[in-house]
């Protein structure tokens with residue numbers, strides 16, 4: 001683990017990402033870091049002027065993970081010496097999202113709890129597509145980074161300046177705008193949407209339709225058993241129709257979810273219910289698709305400016321996997337189980353050295369960083385280009401502002 | 414005299430004025446003129462008032478705000494709240510329209526203006542007070558905005574100069590489907606082609622965004638022109654929040670010996686949080702055995718939200734985070750001490766090892782009691798038990814979670830099943846609960862069940878005249894439910910002095 005933080009962790013890019021500039025600013029220096037130590041002690045309000053100081057402390061304390069919090073009005077370490085406590089408060093933080101597969105336990109059949117496989121990771125894939133589209137198209141955010149959480153979920157970091165400056169009310173507005181499934185274990189139908197569907201929901205439904213067919217009906221087969229099929233029947237608004245379906249399925253046990261889903265329309269057409277309301281059936285079916293595919297966000301993470309979230313590239317202590325960024329350009333190919341592990345990476349560095357000693361020339365070896373010798377390379381490169389784009393925009397925004405504030409340009413008004 | 418004081422306690426005045434960039438060079442103009450019934454309170458008052466006026470006006474406004482907050486805790490609808498508030502407003506804080514023949518417009522508006530600013534001083538000291546003050550002031554503003562004269566409202570809004578950009582015909586055609594999908598939300602009062610729309614930064618209308626009531630494109634919200642009202646309310650909130658922070662920063666400059674300080678302190682103390690009233694042991698019931706092993710027995714006195722958590726806990730030997738938090742704080746509120754509480758959770762989570770328990774759960778329980786955590790958490794003795802308001806509105810339960818309020822978060826079928834399983838099967842009661850739920854009167858449903866379950870005891874208590882007025886008020890806190898239930902069921906088994914116990918618990922400011 002020490003080797004990982006010493007030689008592989010992208011300190012420089014992490015610094016530039018949070019600092020929004022190559023030279024140190026308060027965006028980094030007043031940023032809270034929190035360490036979870038090996039003995040489970042939790043150290044909050046850590047802060048560092050440079051990435052090197054952060055690195056040193058991580059190596060000294062060897063936390064099992066560290067989290068990133070908001071930028072404060074003052075250095076978090078000085079918060080107790082400040083004259084009045086109201087002057088110390090959070091100013092800015094990326095808008096964050098957290099999606100965890102354990103929240104899908106009532107609809108996934110392949111795994112439960114902390115376990116995941118490529119079948120249920122598809123839920124994550126569709127969730128990312130839906131949330132990413134809304135953040136970009138609806139809210140106009142551009143700098144969105146998705147990160148694998150190391151075990152069973154993903155985080156999003158929305159880094160646009162506008163997003164970082166949002167107060168809790170605005171964060172809550174976005175969180176609730178995105179939230180569709182309401183209610184706990186006992187609330188019955190979890191999706192209850194008014195019609196016509198809001199444009200965000202029509203678009204989401206379009207994205208999710210094929211996933212529902214392929215990833216839910218076929219791969220998860222959520223209603224094969226009579227018990228689970230009961231969950232489906234409860235969501236059908238027409239009682240007579242539901243009863244006919246129940247009879248049909250009772251007589252052919254083990255009928256697949258694909259067939260059962262198709263049965264709804266087939267049986268409806270045979271006139272099983274005298275006063276069938278076809279529109280309400282169609283709407284109920286849309287609601288069911290959403291209940292089984294729409295992102296289940298841990299919404300509290302998004303609502304608070306001062307919420308902390310695990311840093312990208314930290315190693316998950318349970319799995320040893322690195323929390324790498326997920327490339328939304330090839331989202332469907334992302335394999336959470338193929339993500340580099342700390343043990344694997346260390347071996348890769350060791351393995352790399354030997355052929356090099358024989359083949360490569362002396363100077364080319366010197367220019368290579370350790371991470372470039374490992375399978376972490378594409379992830380760090382992705383992170384680097386994300387950070388560079390972000391910094392470029394911040395620079396141009398800053399330049400524009402300076403021009404506006406410059407009195408000589410007042411003529412423009 | 415007071416003029417000086419007001420100026421002294423109000424050093425940020427200039428900042429506010431600058432901030433607003435008022436077009437009026439002469440402040441005296443603003444001072445003497447209240448062109449509108451409504452006020453954004455952008456300019457602090459500067460004229461003389463007496464110390465008596467200072468105090469009386471503040472108390473009158475506080476009465477209104479406290480009553481408004483109580484309405485929201487009881488989940489009254491806007492219409493009911495307006496009806497409830499009308500006589501109080503007429504008495505304590507009347508504001509008539511320009512068109513009214515009333516001659517005291519200036520005096521009314523001056524009192525409204527000054528009292529607002531006095532309370533700003535009293536409630537800017539802590540974040541919690543600021544948040545609550547903003548919330549209730551916004552409620553008051555919203556209520557006044559939606560009442561009143563339409564034309565005067567339009568003139569007021571016009572004067573605010575909030576920038577919104579009209580949506581072009583071309584754009585209207587391009588997004589016809591999207592706009593149609595959201596315009597239905599506002600009621601089909603007009604054919605869609607006739608609708609005028611404006612585009613604003615979505616951050617100006619978080620309330621509309623939150624409810625998916627507007628179409629969003631690239632960060633702009635497309636708002637029907639007639640929804641300007643909620644934008645104005647949002648703008649009011651935003652500006653008040655900012656102003657309060659400025660006030661808070663200026664506060665330490667208030668002299669200790671100032672004659673206003675004791676008044677201000679007194680005012681803010683009278684605005685205590687309902688949640689805080691159940692911190693510590695004040696709500697505990699004397700004579701009851703509040704121990705880990707007695708919780709099963711005591712759970713007969715729990716309101717449905719806690720009884721449900723208890724049942725889930727017994728069924729699964731586990732509860733998720735918010736369930737644990739809600740339940741722990743409730744148990745703390747009934748008087749279970751930290752050691753017993755840790756013992757209770759340890760025994761309840763019977764499927765896990767001690768090691769796992771210590772690692773995953775112990776800290777959070779201790780934190781809730783203020784045994785660990787930051788200075789302020791320890792000083793404050795941890796968190797306060799949740800009120801109904803908090804349970805109803807914060808952290809609605811997600812999949813697999815058992816916290817929240819069953820009257821709100823269960824569907825009717827599951828709620829009926831839960832009630833029946835606890836012995837509430839009276840048809841009339843279930844029907845009443847169903848109606849309450851349908852009308853979003855969750856506390857009514859809960860109180861209805863309470864009255865049903867304690868029917869005999871309540872009758873006896875009334876006959877014997879041992880009920881205090883406070884005990885007949887609507888229950889708006891789970892711990893109050895427990896306390897009343899316990900006392901009623903054990904009437905006569907303990908000293909009489911215990912029976913009026915809940916009368917001394919201050920529910921709202």
Ligand SMILES: [Zn+2]
Pocket residue numbers: 108110111115116117118119120121
């Ligand atoms: Zn799986």
